[in-house]
Amino acid sequence: MVIIHDRDGIQISLRYGKVMNNMWQSPEGKTNGKSSMEAALRELEEETGLVTELEDFKFLINDLNYNCKVYTLKVHPNTELDLIEPDKNGKWKKFSFKVYKRMAREGRITPTHTTCIELIFYRIRPKSQSIK
Numbered sequence: 001m002v003i004i005h006d007r008d009g010i011q012i013s014l015r016y017g018k019v020m021n022n023m024w025q026s027p028e029g030k031t032n033g034k035s036s037m038e039a040a041l042r043e044l045e046e047e048t049g050l051v052t053e054l055e056d057f058k059f060l061i062n063d064l065n066y067n068c069k070v071y072t073l074k075v076h077p078n079t080e081l082d083l084i085e086p087d088k089n090g091k092w093k094k095f096s097f098k099v100y101k102r103m104a105r106e107g108r109i110t111p112t113h114t115t116c117i118e119l120i121f122y123r124i125r126p127k128s129q130s131i132k
Helices: 036-048 097-105 111-115 117-124
Strands: 002-005 009-015 058-063 068-074 089-096
Touching: 002 036, 002 117, 009 097, 036 068, 058 117, 068 117, 089 097, 097 111, 097 117, 111 117
Parallel strands: 002 068
Antiparallel strands: 002 009, 009 089, 058 068
16 A cells, blocks of 8 residues: 655545445555565556656555555655546545544544554654644
């Protein structure tokens, strides 16, 4: 999973389908025999059109509940993500850190975001912002 963020917030999209329908999500997918970073790079491009390098990712955590390695990617504030898979998710939308944290606490984001929100938030939020 790749958490895409900038100095103002996080970009997520609304998920469609049978599993976790109508929950907000970050790009994620199966490794298919690749390393987790290579899979994250592939999924990022497949789901958003964003092309980046492995060294741009920062490892955050391995969510043992889902065997999911989570990476962060800081992008320019004007970065817009493409809607590549409209049958699987809605348009990518940027939420402020305050709204993102509230959505996670309300359980409106996929489980890794919800269960790991404090660590995620600590790592991606600019240190000058203090949000309760």
